[in-house]
Structure formats: C-alpha cells, structure tokens
Amino acid sequence: MKCALITGGSRGIGRAICIKMAELGYYVLINYKGNVAAANETLEAVRAKGSDGELLQFDVGNEQEVTTVLGGWVEGNKEKYVEVLVNNAGIREDNLLFWMNSTQWRNVLGSSLDGFFYVTKQVINSMLMKRHGRIVNIVSLSGLKGLPGQTNYSAAKAGVIGATKALAQEVAKRGVTVNAIAPGYIKTDMTAELNEKELAALVPMNRFGTPEEVAEAVAFFASKASSYITGEVLSINGGLYT
Secondary structure (H helix, E strand, O other): OEEEEEOOOOOHHHHHHHHHHHHOOOEEEEEEOOOHHHHHHHHHHHHHOOOOEEEEEOOOOOHHHHHHHHHHHHHHOOOOEEEEEEEOOOOOOOEOOOOOOHHHHHHHHHHHHHHHHHHHHHHHHHHHHHOOEEEEEEOOHHHHHOOOOEHHHHHHHHHHHHHHHHHHHHHHHHOEEEEEEEEOOEOOHHHOOOOHHHHHOOOOOOOOEOHHHHHHHHHHHHOHHHOOOOOOEEEEOOOOOO
C-alpha cells in the first residue's frame, strides 16, 4: 500500500496537503504534536475523499519520539511503505535577535531542521530499496530572503533548503527525488495575527495565498510528471520575491 506521510498535518498547509494526497489515492499518515481534535478533523476530511489514513502523534524535533512512534510504525507495517514524505512541521517564535533567547532559537531550529533529519532518516531506506520515492520539504520565503524578526526561522528554513539540495544528489540514482516548496504569505492559523491587508499590498498579486495552492505544488512534486526534477526550490509567493 502506498502511503504519504505529512508532518504537521493537522492544520493549515499540512491539512490541505493531507486532503490532496487522499484525492490522489494515498493512504495518509497524519503526524501531529498535540492538537488531537484538529488531527481527527483532518483524518475525517481524508476519509471524506474516499481514502483512509491514521494519526501518528510525535514531536518531529524529539529524536526519541520519532524513533519510537514513526520507527515503530515502519517496523510494524511491512506491507505499507511511505512513497511520499512531506516535511511540513515547523513553528515560529519571532523576535529580534537582540531579544531572542536560546530556547526560542532551539525550538524553531528543532522543529524544522532537526525534524527534517529525524523523520527523513526513518523512511528513506525503504524508498532507496524500492528505487522510488518523493520527499517534499516545506520551507519558506524566510529561508530564501531572510526576514527581520525571524533570524531563527530564516536559519532553520535556509538549512532545510541546503539539506534538500545535498540529499537530492545523494539519492537521485535510486529514483528518489528531493525538492522544496517555499511559500510566502499563506492564509493559515500561523499568519492569522499578521496584518493581512497591509502585507497583501506588498504582494504583486495583492493577496495572500491559500493552503490548497501549496498542496497542488506538492501533488506535482509527488507525481510522475516531476520525475526529472530534484534539488529544486519552488516559490509560491504571488511574486513577492523572485
């Protein structure tokens, strides 16, 4: 059974990706950290598309949790294999570097950069053995351009971009592609506190993007149509940064 694992899949962009993968016929593994109700809502939405899935609760930045929960799932489900991995989980703890504390730095790097490493390590072996796999990393405009007040977030996402390019070269011969998607301002819970009207005026398209628009790009990178594309970063930002 072909599976798609989406980290941070309970809300926002992650939920939209889960639903899109369900539409494509994947058995969807929905990772979440703590919001059980939101995770169950995503699972219901997946089932409403005629597919199925299950919830995997673990903190992507916690190596022991990833090894126990995800590693345990891999060992216990030999008839299934993760064909598509979407490393979407990540948090923001914005602050100017002058005021940023070490916990804010570690938390943000841990969720994105450590999470990429811990999760990918658990599923990449089966992709290499089957000589087929798709890894899509959700990064950010911040990782390309850098944004003030987001030194930690920019560093984390820039790190994942570098890792994307390096890993893509390591696994290409085995039919595994590794790409990244860098959203700009997307209308989600994470951007709810931002001044949308003011920020949208800076975007050439004069609006925020939608989670569904990001999910469509993930679907492309997961498809056969993208078989000769690897190590790339696709920006989805309405022309804000090119």
